[in-house]
Amino acid sequence: MNATDVLRHHNIKKTAGRIAIIKALQDKCCPLSENEIKELMLESYDRITFYRNIHTLSAAGIIHKIVVDNTLIRYGLNCCESAHDHNVHKNNHAHFYCEKCQSVVCLQEIKIPDFCLPEGFVSADSDIIIKGKCEKCNH
Amino acid sequence: MNATDVLRHHNIKKTAGRIAIIKALQDKCCPLSENEIKELMLESYDRITFYRNIHTLSAAGIIHKIVVDNTLIRYGLNCCESAHDHNVHKNNHAHFYCEKCQSVVCLQEIKIPDFCLPEGFVSADSDIIIKGKCEKCNH
DNA sequence: TTACCTTTGCAACATTGTTTCATTTGAATA
DNA sequence: TATTCAAATGAAACAATGTTGCAAAGGTAA
Numbered sequence A, B: 001m002n003a004t005d006v007l008r009h010h011n012i013k014k015t016a017g018r019i020a021i022i023k024a025l026q027d028k029c030c031p032l033s034e035n036e037i038k039e040l041m042l043e044s045y046d047r048i049t050f051y052r053n054i055h056t057l058s059a060a061g062i063i064h065k066i067v068v069d070n071t072l073i074r075y076g077l078n079c080c081e082s083a084h085d086h087n088v089h090k091n092n093h094a095h096f097y098c099e100k101c102q103s104v105v106c107l108q109e110i111k112i113p114d115f116c117l118p119e120g121f122v123s124a125d126s127d128i129i130i131k132g133k134c135e136k137c138n139h
Numbered sequence C: 001t002t003a004c005c006t007t008t009g010c011a012a013c014a015t016t017g018t019t020t021c022a023t024t025t026g027a028a029t030a
Numbered sequence D: 001t002a003t004t005c006a007a008a009t010g011a012a013a014c015a016a017t018g019t020t021g022c023a024a025a026g027g028t029a030a
Helices: A003-009 A016-028 A033-046 A047-059 A080-084 B003-009 B016-028 B034-044 B046-059 B080-084
Strands: A063-069 A072-077 A094-098 A102-106 A122-133 B063-069 B072-077 B095-097 B106-108 B120-131
Touching: A003 A016, A016 A033, A016 A072, A033 A047, A033 A072, A047 A063, A047 B034, A063 A094, A063 A122, A063 B063, A080 B016, A122 B106, B003 B016, B003 B120, B016 B034, B016 B046, B016 B072, B034 B046, B034 B072, B046 B063, B063 B095, B063 B120, B072 B095, B072 B106
Parallel strands: A094 A122, B095 B120
Antiparallel strands: A063 A072, A094 A102, A122 B120, B063 B072, B095 B106
16 A cells, blocks of 8 residues: 555545655665664654654554664554554554664564453553564674 | 662663662652652752663663653662663553553553564564543543 | 635744853862 | 862853744635
């Protein structure tokens, strides 16, 4: 599904900034940082608009934010299947952060287990970040 | 173990700022934000020194940083048993964030499972954040 | 094409975090 | 206890990150 269709399917206005963010993530096939997206967006990048579009796309379930550390954030495209379910990404999979090359990989196959929370606690969402070395950096 | 002893056991100089941070965390018995610690530190708080001491205490394994979101960070005291093992906190337990009262709880009883990573990937550390409602807020 | 509502981009501001450097302080030693 | 020196502090300045208000521009439906 191309960027225009993604937006149409979510009933979100098609604008240059949003198209550029989605295309950047589709091109690279892996979660990217703001700066990485910025470089792919070229002249269509505006910092304020970027933040607002990230919120919009994230709220719509088109992308998800991966917080590896407070100064280390990536944005990943959700899978196509999630096009009509805004919350499908939640509780879905783990993320791997390579401490050497700083890349982030979505580990679709690692599902987040059901944790046994203390009495009275209710879980709505959870995130797992696994840090280490990816296959390229691990020699 | 009081704050002075904690520092001595880790061979870290005893200074007003460090003592104040440890005491604040010991008093409250749960992870705190910078602002919460700041209020407990009163006049001994200095922003730059605070960041440096957080790094020092964290590197020594006395405290750990919990990144719920990039703008939502907590610092938690490690258990006493870890006094002599700087890495004991790693891979140790999950954290719960209450979306209503914004408190963070260390879930010592929830250990992080062994994930089956893709071929070539090696894990060094991992974090689990479970978000939802705590027992006080869940009625 | 018009009209309306959303989005954009700018300015200004707030928060968070780091670096440099002179000064102060902790603690080991004499 | 006084001396000494490396480590820690605190100030200034800077950099990065994130938000808000508002006028102008743009998307989409009629």
